[in-house]
Amino acid sequence: MSTPTGISLKRQPLIVQKYGGATLADPEKIKQVAQRICSLHTSGAKVVVIVSAMGKTTNQLIDLAKQVSPRPLLREMDMLLSVGERMSMSLLSMALNDLGCTAISFTGSQAGILTDDSHVNANILEVKAFRVEEALEQDKVVILAGFQGVSPKTKEITTLGRGGSDISAVAIADYLKADRCEILKDVDSVYTADPKLVLNARSIPQMNYRHLLEMTQWGAKVLHQRSVDLAAQKQVILFVGAANTDTSNDTESTGTLITHEFAFERKHLLAINSYQRVFEIQLDTFSLVDFQKYLQFHQVGQIQILHQQNSTVWITAPEETLSSLQDFMSSGSHPARITQSELSSVSTTFTQSVTDSDLHETAAILKGAAIPVIQSTVSDLSLHFIVPAEKRSQAIQALHSLI
Structure with missing residues (x-):
């Protein structure tokens, strides 16, 4: 002007x-x-x-x-x-x-x-x-x-x-x-x-x-x-x-x-991300939606669903929410159970859509590092792995070697 x-x-x-x-x-x-x-x-x-x-x-x-x-x-x-x-x-x-x-x-x-x-x-x-x-x-x-x-x-x-x-x-x-x-x-x-x-x-x-x-x-x-x-x-x-x-x-x-405009010219592994604490929960008589409403009613806090396989879900949340959830679930009888609490998630995010070769390469890296994978899922840009909590740091470093 x-x-x-x-x-x-x-x-x-x-x-x-x-x-x-x-x-x-x-x-x-x-x-x-x-x-x-x-x-x-x-x-x-x-x-x-x-x-x-x-x-x-x-x-x-x-x-x-x-x-x-x-x-x-x-x-x-x-x-x-x-x-x-x-x-x-x-x-x-x-x-x-x-x-x-x-x-x-x-x-x-x-x-x-x-x-x-x-x-x-x-x-x-x-x-x-x-x-x-x-x-x-x-x-x-x-x-x-x-x-x-x-x-x-x-x-x-x-x-x-x-x-x-x-x-x-x-x-x-x-x-x-x-x-x-x-x-x-x-x-x-x-x-x-x-x-x-x-x-x-x-x-x-x-x-x-x-x-x-x-x-x-x-x-x-x-x-x-x-x-x-x-x-x-x-x-x-x-x-x-x-x-x-x-x-x-x-x-x-x-x-x-x-x-909004910036785009990567070629496909490559962009970043490794992780949640330090993940819970595995067995839904005995609840649907996932009912379970979330149940926690909300009892003021346990907001949880994030990472994966679901049939009646088993893997969730994460802020530390205070996970502590509250653990205390709540250990007191009394509930229509859901925490079956594992010493878990972490590790994810690889790519600049373009994930392919089968990406899955094979990352799985091979984790296998070579002797890191057991409890559950894995694929989204458009990322691969997600649930691993034992004590293997989290090792898994992150192993996958980062691909970048």
Whole structure:
């Protein structure tokens, strides 16, 4: 765009950033994040920041609740868990204002994150972030509490489930039509495997939504699966990078850019993903749907179905849900049984559709490493294996040798 005098006017870029709990774990880290945000704002960008709870705050709040009540009301859990992100947003806003960078913090409800009335795993219905827009017009940095919203039907505070701050960030980025949504963590990109388990894991500089969605479905922890799905639907450009790296200059920053357009020119093995804990469950008198409703009724938590073979299912869930499930199933008589609990899943994700030769090659690698496969299934882009938990790390490293 240019003025009548021919002088070019460049639109201010609008960047949404989301900072994970590990990057905000203590006051010093919060100050470092504040300096980075202030630098980005000073360079001319409009900035909206979504924060997670500090460090292990959410786990600590869950443990605290269990000490008071073995099965707390879900409404009260949302009231409790939403506190973690409020702490982060307030402290970060304080740090920014001390740097001379005018900032304001909002809770999810203040920011207009409207959800359904489900507690602890709500879905966003609509965003009406009018106050956020007003603050941006006043050249303020806006800090939002992730993971939470409000139900317009019940007027109750809700939370979006584990990793919900990613969903908050994408939803806000879509509403504001941000130039991109940056997910900033304690790792600097999406990798071909967990770099803590595979020392020679490689950074993936660019990929598309479809591949990242496949990876998150089978255990990659880089983003919440629902956030990737939402980004794909709304065409929100994502960037995954380290919180301690400057991303204001695209040509110099490391990280992974996720868009709709990018496609790999040839087929190859893209990444190895894994769930650390998997349960094998025998459904004695239940259908799978009835079993899920049964757990929901007893407030055990949301589970993810990995595989099903007749009346046997293999499931995973966040650690606290698996612990609750184990405690629940071991008390009294239930129409389902945990038959194995020391299992893991390992998956290989390809850039194009899986073939028989892919299955034979990966199966041969696992057999050569003496790793027993309890169950295997195939999806369009991935192969999935259930293995003994003590063989998980070995299986990941063996399969990564194919990349």
